[in-house]
Amino acid sequence: MASQRRVKVLLIGVLAVVFVILYYTGDATRIQNQQFYQSTVEAMDARAAAKKSASDDSGLFQKLQPNRAPADAELVRSNREKLGYESKDDNQDTEEVSIAGRTKMQKPKANKSESENKEAQEKAEVEAELNAVLKRSPIIIFSKSYCPFSAKAKSILLDKYSVVPAPFVVELDQHPLGPKLQALLAKNTGRSTVPNILVNGRSIGGGDDIAALDRDRTLASTLKSLGGKRIMEAAPKAQKEV
Structure with missing residues (x-):
């Protein structure tokens, strides 16, 4: 057990x-x-x-x-x-330039071609020459030496009238800038042919116009009116002698 x-x-x-x-x-x-x-x-x-x-x-x-x-x-x-x-406007000759991100100034665009720069320089030269010529006398006769109408205008103003100071003659065919001066005169006065007689920078016409004023006996008064104080005397020589 x-x-x-x-x-x-x-x-x-x-x-x-x-x-x-x-x-x-x-x-x-x-x-x-x-x-x-x-x-x-x-x-x-x-x-x-x-x-x-x-x-x-x-x-x-x-x-x-x-x-x-x-x-x-x-x-x-x-x-x-x-x-x-x-630039903000490509059609303008200047453009805005930021300085220090604030002040803006205008400067000429630098993308002009050489031909455009040359053309602008020549234009400035012709304008300067025209301004210099206009200072020579209150009456300027733009003429060409071989032109009969120019000869008519010069004969009346220089030989038939006594004008003080005497008119200054520019023979465009003999001037180095003649063609360009004539083109600028056409633009400024609306007259592209010669002769072109200017009194204080204002055109009074060509040879036929001077002859008509002389025939009407209003040339002297016209010259004095347009010339003002710059013209001290303007009268027909024959009348002066009488």
């Missing part, structure tokens, strides 16, 4: 030990499975979050991209205007 009881106790102890071993082994396996599962889930969540973040960033970049070009273009245009690279 005693031996059977010992055997039962031993079996019960063995079963208890086996039960305990099985219990802890199963619990450890369960814990490991839970950790693997959680790690896997966390890794998958992290990967999904990364993809979503990349997608959101890409969409945001695409949305912002179209708006950058106008902003950058506007910034470049503003900077170019500040530096004076762009």
Whole structure:
């Protein structure tokens, strides 16, 4: 009896030990499975979050991209205007240039061609020559040495009348700027032919006009009226002698 009881106790102890071993082994396996599962889930969540973040960033970049070009273009245009690279009116001879981003000043455009610069220089030279000629006398006779109408006008004003100061004669065919002076006279007085008689810069006509004034005996009064104080005397020589 005693031996059977010992055997039962031993079996019960063995079963208890086996039960305990099985219990802890199963619990450890369960814990490991839970950790693997959680790690896997966390890794998958992290990967999904990364993809979503990349997608959101890409969409945001695409949305912002179209708006950058106008902003950058506007910034470049503003900077170019500040530096004076762009004029506000291309049809003008001057352009505004910013200094230190504040004060603006006008300067001549530097994009004229060499021919345009030369033409402007010649124009200024002809105008200066005409002004110099007009200062020589209140009465200027623009003539050509071979022209019969010019000869008629010179004969009346120089030989038939006594005028003080005497009229100054410019033979355009002998003057180095003759053609250009004649073109400028045509523009300023509306008369392109010779002779062209100017009194204080105003044209009173050509040879036929001077002859008509002489015939009507109004030439002297016309010269005095237009010449003002610059003409001290204007009268027919024959009348003066009488």
